Amino acid sequence: MKNKNSDIIFCTSCVESNQRFVSSISHEDSKNKKRSTTSINNENKCFACRYYEKKIKINWKKREEDLGKLCDKFRSKDGSYDILIPGSGGKDSVWVSHIMKNKYNMNPLTITWAPHMYTDIGWKNYKSWVDSGFDNYLLTPNPKVHRILTRLAFKNLLHPFQPFAMGQTYLPVQIALEKKIKFIIYGDAQAEKCGDDNLWNEGASLNPKIFTYDKLEDLFFGGVNYNDLGKHGISKYDIKPYLPIQKNEFKKFEIHTAVLPYYMKYNPQDNFYLAKEKTNFQTNSQRTDGTYSKYSSIDDKMDDLHHYTWFIKTGRGRCTEDACLEIRNKIITREEGISLVKKYDGEFPKTYINDILKYLNLDMKEFENIIDSFRPKHLWKKENGAWSLKKPIWEA
Numbered sequence: 099m100k101n102k103n104s105d106i107i108f109c110t111s112c113v114e115s116n117q118r119f120v121s122s123i124s125h126e127d128s129k130n131k132k133r134s135t136t137s138i139n140n141e142n143k144c145f146a147c148r149y150y151e152k153k154i155k156i157n158w159k160k161r162e163e164d165l166g167k168l169c170d171k172f173r174s175k176d177g178s179y180d181i182l183i184p185g186s187g188g189k190d191s192v193w194v195s196h197i198m199k200n201k202y203n204m205n206p207l208t209i210t211w212a213p214h215m216y217t218d219i220g221w222k223n224y225k226s227w228v229d230s231g232f233d234n235y236l237l238t239p240n241p242k243v244h245r246i247l248t249r250l251a252f253k254n255l256l257h258p259f260q261p262f263a264m265g266q267t268y269l270p271v272q273i274a275l276e277k278k279i280k281f282i283i284y285g286d287a288q289a290e291k292c293g294d295d296n297l298w299n300e301g302a303s304l305n306p307k308i309f310t311y312d313k314l315e316d317l318f319f320g321g322v323n324y325n326d327l328g329k330h331g332i333s334k335y336d337i338k339p340y341l342p343i344q345k346n347e348f349k350k351f352e353i354h355t356a357v358l359p360y361y362m363k364y365n366p367q368d369n370f371y372l373a374k375e376k377t378n379f380q381t382n383s384q385r386t387d388g389t390y391s392k393y394s395s396i397d398d399k400m401d402d403l404h405h406y407t408w409f410i411k412t413g414r415g416r417c418t419e420d421a422c423l424e425i426r427n428k429i430i431t432r433e434e435g436i437s438l439v440k441k442y443d444g445e446f447p448k449t450y451i452n453d454i455l456k457y458l459n460l461d462m463k464e465f466e467n468i469i470d471s472f473r474p475k476h477l478w479k480k481e482n483g484a485w486s487l488k489k490p491i492w493e494a
């Protein structure tokens with residue numbers, strides 16, 4: 099989980115730094131692998147800001163027509179599901195599902211991998227999304243198994259979200275195979291958020307590398323090899339929902355994957371208004387810990403810890419992520435972004451900390467020791483018993 103870059107460089111257009119991890123393959127041995135980080139070029143522009151420069155020139159009308167042609171290829175004539183849409187009920191899932199159903203006349207099955215711990219608002223939003231007119235497949239993984247995996251991922255990798263991310267990535271493909279649905283579309287906008295790497299083909303589709311594997315003994319879960327899961331009380335049946343697809347199985351039934359932000363202009367604020375209009379999407383009455391926003395990633399109590407661990411490992415947290423997206427979409431300026439980051443980034447996940455500790459079966463001291471053991475030396479200093487960033491953006 100270590101970082102490849104020890105020199106911290108900030109993008110001069112947004113508030114991103116070259117410390118941000120890009121998407122990785124969850125089932126690899128990430129404990130012993132240095133993670134790739136986003137590239138900032140010689141002109142100090144991050145990948146996503148460069149993408150936005152290209153985005154202005156994109157012919158969206160043509161892209162939307164391309165999506166229409168793609169849908170024509172898969173649209174069912176007998177009422178069976180013709181597209182699978184993974185989502186949580188958040189603003190981006192409302193966007194993608196309504197567009198595919200109402201603009202492109204597809205017959206979607208929406209699919210949800212349940213959060214660790216639904217927030218009240220997350221559950222309400224999930225319900226109103228489905229109520230707005232969709233068939234939905236909700237899989238709640240065995241909570242006993244999920245807790246063990248989450249605890250392992252937190253202790254070994256400081257990545258408590260990894261088991262969730264695995265389910266979220268692999269389940270749609272497992273279900274697509276089972277139900278013989280050949281088209282999966284995601285609302286996720288990786289290119290817009292510096293998720294640059296070879297796992298996304300030109301921002302359009304997900305590389306099969308991310309959800310296929312060769313041999314079971316090559317797989318890792320929370321830093322533990324497949325063959326050692328038994329020592330942690332997890333059987334070969336327990337782990338099934340978390341498994342990627344065996345390469346040869348995948349080849350037998352080819353699935354087309356796509357991301358909607360490649361075909362239609364993505365704007366987080368527009369998606370928020372659409373979600374409000376279509377599903378009565380609710381936001382938190384208070385801002386989320388670690389940021390100023392009230393409407394992104396609010397369905398899982400574990401989300402706040404997830405973003406906090408990002409901050410520990412990369413020095414840039416949830417506020418950086420939110421501000422970057424809003425700067426690129428010209429909702430706020432870079433200067434406003436910097437002062438928001440100074441104010442909120444890396445805030446302790448105080449709202450749900452008791453639920454989180456209980457879930458992970460840790461006391462506060464153990465929790466803090468694990469957190470501190472993952473602070474990279476090039477990012478953090480400790481003075482008079484207090485940790486601070488060596489090079490925060492407001493001092494860069």
Ligand SMILES: [Zn+2]
Nearest residue numbers: 109112144147
């Ligand atoms: Zn940038």
